[in-house]
Amino acid sequence: MRTLFRNPMFNKLFIAAFASQLGTVVGNMAFAYYLIDRYSERPALATTAELMYSLPTLAVFWIVGVVADRFDRKHIAAYSDWIRAGLTLLLLVFVHFNVLVACFLVLFLRSSISKFFGPAEMGLLQGSIDQEQYVQASGLNQMVMGLFMLFGMSLGAMAYHFIGIEGAIIIDGVSFLLSGLLLAWGDFPEHARIPNGKNRIRELRFSLLLKDFWQGLRYITGNRLLMVLISGFLFFGIVNGVFAVLPIFAMKYKLSPDNYVVNSSLITVFLGVGFLLGSIFGPWLIRRFTRTPILIGGLFISSLLITGLGLTERIEVYFFLVLLAGIAIAPINIALGSWMPELVPPQNMGRVNALIEPVMMLGHSLALGGIALAFPALISVTWLHYILGFCTIAVSLFYMAALPPLVRKRMVNVTAEGTVAEGENA
Known part of the structure; x- marks a missing residue:
């Protein structure tokens, strides 16, 4: 375990993934409490918000892995965080002016962008640690999952209660910015970042995406x-x-x-x-x-x-x-x-x-x-x-x-x- 944390690349990945997950959990739970509190007579809104988190998986799963394998994984993970930070700023504006339809659209887009983070982060992790450390790294990830199980709902409730929905959304955005900066500053090896060589976005074609997916x-x-x-x-x-x-x-x-x-x-x-x-x-x-x-x-x-x-x-x-x-x-x-x-x-x-x-x-x-x-x-x-x-x-x-x-x-x-x-x- 100590050997893992002596690896600066693993440290940045671990903290970046933690910050990214923290932003997601606090914001999503606080938004659920906001909907239930403000629109208690419309419980379907909370269910709709949950769908905005889950449906993007079916919309983008066929492309996220291809992108993570063809392009620089460090940039993909970092830009995933930064784009979500920008969308979180939009969410803050729409919540302030109470435009619910726009809020749900932003939640859908933000969840879609988040799907690009996981495969890219996993690829960076695979190339940044030794094979013998995979079990330890996976164990640490499970510990983090356990912590969010323990405190995720409480963190969202506390954020909503003490600083309101707008304050919780700001915490969201700051967490995504921090995660993106840590990834951008990481000196990851080239074989972890671009295992299939350099590719340009303008070379990407729909037929190529389908070919890679199959x-x-x-x-x-x-x-x-x-x-x-x-x-x-x-x-x-x-x-x-x-x-x-x-x-x-x-x-x-x-x-x-x-x-x-x-x-x-x-x-x-x-x-x-x-x-x-x-x-x-x-x-x-x-x-x-x-x-x-x-x-x-x-x-x-x-x-x-x-x-x-x-x-x-x-x-x-x-x-x-x-x-x-x-x-x-x-x-x-x-x-x-x-x-x-x-x-x-x-x-x-x-x-x-x-x-x-x-x-x-x-x-x-x-x-x-x-x-x-x-x-x-x-x-x-x-x-x-x-x-x-x-x-x-x-x-x-x-x-x-x-x-x-x-x-x-x-x-x-x-x-x-x-x-x-x-x-x-x-």
């Missing part, structure tokens, strides 16, 4: 291990979709109807604490047992805990099981997050990383659509937990059947390639 798809389908891992993200999307509403539903319709607001917020706190604890132990577990058993075992344990959530009738037991579920889930995310840079060469990292989110979004949308149609007429809160547990154990069994032979085959190939290289050097 090339990324063919690369994924041609790598069976990578294909199996990414296929699991469809189920993770379903899990995320169900869990997006499950805490509120569990408290409102089963465990705590009178205090569901407070108790559903506490679920996020316990889950965040679990993520932090799991992120601390996750890298050690992966080094001790390797990624495959951690993925399979973590998913299996999570499925049992989630099923247990459906069986419990006491709030205290529910909170405790959520804490344990967070501890079990964090090493799963670390294993996946550190495995991708190892499997994907730098020249394809942007395209592969950009295709993961739409796969998850498909599962997320299917889950929310199914819940909207079936709950509470056809399925209860208890059965929502059972379905979630079934999806989790299905991924565990899928990985148990598919991953071990593919990992062994990859190890044999890597060993053979290493032997050939040593023979050529001799």
Whole structure:
């Protein structure tokens, strides 16, 4: 861990990603509170704002990875922050004059631009640290995610309460500016910034974008291990979709109807604490047992805990099981997050990383659509937990059947390639 923070490039990336995420979380949560507070008789506005954050994934996913692989990733990530800072200034103006339609348009554009940040930042990270440090870096990212789970809602609420929606939006803009400056000042190696050589924007054609996009798809389908891992993200999307509403539903319709607001917020706190604890132990577990058993075992344990959530009738037991579920889930995310840079060469990292989110979004949308149609007429809160547990154990069994032979085959190939290289050097 100390070695990572001795790397100035990693420091800038880590702080820049943290600042960028901070701006997104504070602004989005404060805007949600603003809509609920000022337009309490129109709850659909808060749902519309949520759509403005999620729909851009489906609009731009086919281009963001191609751009990250063809152009300077440092500039892409920095300009993504700076353009969002400019759009945040527009949002401030529209909020001040209460032009809601324009606010939603800016939110959509800002979310669209944010999708370019992730693949570019991941590519820079891959090329700026050693392969042995991928697990540690992924563990740190999970710790940051745990912190935002713990304090994200509270930060947005505090910003809105003490400095108002306009002050929260200003914090947004300053965070994006700081993140962009840190990336612009970073002295990243050329192979991390432009792994496919220099390209000019005027050379970019729609046909070339489609060609690169299909090339990324063919690369994924041609790598069976990578294909199996990414296929699991469809189920993770379903899990995320169900869990997006499950805490509120569990408290409102089963465990705590009178205090569901407070108790559903506490679920996020316990889950965040679990993520932090799991992120601390996750890298050690992966080094001790390797990624495959951690993925399979973590998913299996999570499925049992989630099923247990459906069986419990006491709030205290529910909170405790959520804490344990967070501890079990964090090493799963670390294993996946550190495995991708190892499997994907730098020249394809942007395209592969950009295709993961739409796969998850498909599962997320299917889950929310199914819940909207079936709950509470056809399925209860208890059965929502059972379905979630079934999806989790299905991924565990899928990985148990598919991953071990593919990992062994990859190890044999890597060993053979290493032997050939040593023979050529001799």
